[in-house]
Amino acid sequence: MIKRISIFLFLFALILLFTNIFVANASDIDAKAYMLMDVKTNRVLYSHNSSAKLPMASTTKIMTVILAIESGRLDEMVTISREASIQEGSSIYLKEGEKIKLEDLLYAIMLHSGNDASVAVAEHLCGTVEKFAELMNEKARQIGANNTNFKNPHGLPDDEHYTTAFDLGLITCYALRNDTFAQIVKTKRKTIPGPEEENWDRVLTNKNKMLWQFGGGDGVKTGYTKKAGRCLVSSATREDWQLASVVLNCGDMWNASSQLLEYGFNNYKKIKAIDKDEPFKEIPVIKGKKKLAKVYPAEDLYGPIKISGNEEEVIIKENLDNKVKAPIYENKKAGTLEAYIGDFCIGKTDLIYKENIESTSILYNVKKILKGFK
Structure with missing residues (x-):
């Protein structure tokens, strides 16, 4: 049994050796x-x-x-x-x-x-x-x-x-x-x-x-x-x-x-750098029936990240207001974001709302009532 394990470990090490040689030789093209x-x-x-x-x-x-x-x-x-x-x-x-x-x-x-x-x-x-x-x-x-x-x-x-x-x-x-x-x-x-x-x-x-x-x-x-x-x-x-x-x-x-x-x-x-099903941030809502609105990426963003040596990190840059005034409508654009690996942009996408949030203002509700009579 010990002999079999030794043979296996030797073969595995040999495979790793040749793999590393093969990869390293990319610079010898x-x-x-x-x-x-x-x-x-x-x-x-x-x-x-x-x-x-x-x-x-x-x-x-x-x-x-x-x-x-x-x-x-x-x-x-x-x-x-x-x-x-x-x-x-x-x-x-x-x-x-x-x-x-x-x-x-x-x-x-x-x-x-x-x-x-x-x-x-x-x-x-x-x-x-x-x-x-x-x-x-x-x-x-x-x-x-x-x-x-x-x-x-x-x-x-x-x-x-x-x-x-x-x-x-x-x-x-x-x-x-x-x-x-x-x-x-x-x-x-x-x-x-x-x-x-x-x-x-x-x-x-x-x-x-x-x-x-x-x-x-x-x-x-x-x-x-x-x-x-x-x-x-x-x-x-x-x-x-x-x-x-x-x-x-x-x-x-x-x-x-x-x-x-x-x-x-x-x-x-x-890697999936941005997941459209995960909320990116919550924004305070002014005069809304909800105090916070979640914003989501409009699409997934993928990119290649280096795994040998020091693994790279994804950097997110956003363009998004600190607060928003109600009413808010589903699929309305809230802002944008960009995903970077180092200084290379792997993709851009909009940030959107995924729900409606009504306003608590008197004027908004009066208009809503009047619209209902038409």
Whole structure:
């Protein structure tokens, strides 16, 4: 019995040793830039050289697809132009004049990295690749990706086509919060129609190995050109908590991405910083039938908190009056609050009342009586 316990303790210690080595080696990733982010809050959990402007190859297509989804035109049929049909690089072999559903083209872009499909989508939505690139840049600024510039929808080399690991992380987290995008990028296989007159289908297999080899892997996009090197944007969800990683110009992009995501899951945890079912504070009520009014957060707020070393604390900042005059109405806004981990804001929400409190003033009650006679 003692021998069995000793063997168990030895194996357990060995597992801990290798786990610690694996986690520590996150700093040894050989990439020009990398980033690990919490998808819900955009909080950066780990990074290196994340503000360097670099080419990103086909990870460009994350923006292409989220813009197409947000256009609300997924059911439209796209007529393939000659320009789209002759695109170099990755292709699903679209033919000039072929008609194909816009939604099917998005699967072709994200699963098979179709450059021809990317151009077809850009032309259908904006008329030209150049105009679509303008839309891409406008959206990047809205998201906060201020050090990114798009020149095309596919990521083929252009000196003025670049991003940063941080910006690409922001774009990815934004896109993953869209249910349609999230569904597309986690799809392992998809069959879409071939040319109607030829009576065959295109069977697409997702090139993202993370869907198969990383526990909880659920996206996002591979990329490679000689100029950009190997690029990979990945995401994974464990226990209802999603992280996203970006590696740019990284030879061992699969293992590097796995290391980053594993580091996040091992060194941080998702917490509920604000509970909407718990009263936040009681406020004195002036001329009310109740002396105190409870205020509640309008929604739950979650965030990632570091658990290795000194555990981090959540800091709450409120904007709320010290007292309130009756009458008070259910769901009326009472104020706002913000939740921070360090100096990073993980979320904001309104504070609301969850009950009606009538006034004791004579004028209020006279008005109430008169209203009852109408």
